[in-house]
């Protein structure tokens with residue numbers, strides 16, 4: 001087995017089970033490993049530390065698969081995939097959608113598997129996974145015999161850092177339909193696994209869509225009048241549809257993508273109430289501009305969800321991203337009626353929860369409003385974060401009540 005010798009002063013993270021080994025931590029490469037092959041990670045004294053897959057083209061040259069001296073074969077992949085699936089057992093139900101494998105945080109670095117009803121969508125983020133994806137697909141349909149097809153959505157930018165090009169298409173079984181209908185929190189959604197963002201849907205927000213629904217129910221009880229709701233960066237309407245009820249006056253979805261809004265409209269139709277459906281608006285606009293227009297027009301809302309895309313892709317973009325988040329949140333605060341709630345998110349891994357809270361505080365202060373955090377939010381439990389891998393905690397959010 002080829003060996004990767006770790007510099008003595010860089011051993012600690014490996015011993016503490018961090019799954020990444022950067023080029024700078026490597027003292028010597030022995031045995032000329034082929035890209036994607038399995039390598040042993042050893043100390044300068046030659047002691048076994050871990051085993052993983054190798055990619056000299058990536059800054060993360062080894063992703064660790066195990067800290068035990070055990071073979072990495074079909075049995076190993078099957079065992080690890082089953083271990084991940086077992087933690088999601090409670091999520092298996094007809095038409096359910098959830099993340100079945102969450103990469104590093106499920107000790108399967110580089111591998112994402114999402115389930116949408118009868119289909120799986122696989123994302124290979126690294127060379128090590130890319131080269132094994134057909135074997136992984138075979139194991140997935142062996143352990144999940146009710147799955148009809150496995151579709152690949154490896155068209156995510158980070159693959160570039162591994163020297164990989166985007167790849168999409170059927171990996172195994174039946175082609176998924178144009179839209180897969182799934183159920184989440186008593187709502188129906190159509191998922192376009194071929195053209196949708198990520199693998200089709202923002203599954204990480206499922207728990208927060210349920211929490212949004214509970215806040216709207218609470219506001220329904222607190223306020224006499226029907227509520228006005230604003231869903232910023234709505235994508236296919238996930239939050240708007242989750243909070244739908246008869247005591248809402250209007251829900252406005254705003255997104256830059258026409259395709260996303262068209263699907264949001266179709267999703268809304270699937271969930272329409274038998275009577276007194278609120279007024280639903282789907283606006284294609286730049287949120288930053290629209291918020292200014294709303295402020296000029298004196299628009300007010302009772303519940304605003306602000307779930308922007310990732311603003312900071314690395315540490316160098318944090319300052320600029322922070323200004324973007326502050327601007328957004330400032331304008332949201334200005335549009336809230338007294339007693340209204342802002343549910344605000346950042347999915348930038350480079351912005352910590354602590355920093356995000358500070359940014360939102362700055363926005364609140366500038367808006368001249370008074371506010372309190374009612375709830376701290378994070379990704380749904382099917383997106384676990386391995387304690388040894390804090391990088392996995394990218395999604396953070398706050399529910400802020402303003403008076």
Ligand code: SAH
Nearest residue numbers: 202233234235238255256257286287307309
């Ligand atoms: N809340 C959504 C996910 C939002 S993803 C859900 O629960 O499903 C972010 C969305 O922001 C994408 O749909 C993208 O099209 C949109 N977007 C990005 N920049 C934008 C901008 N400046 N104005 C409006 N929409 C934008």
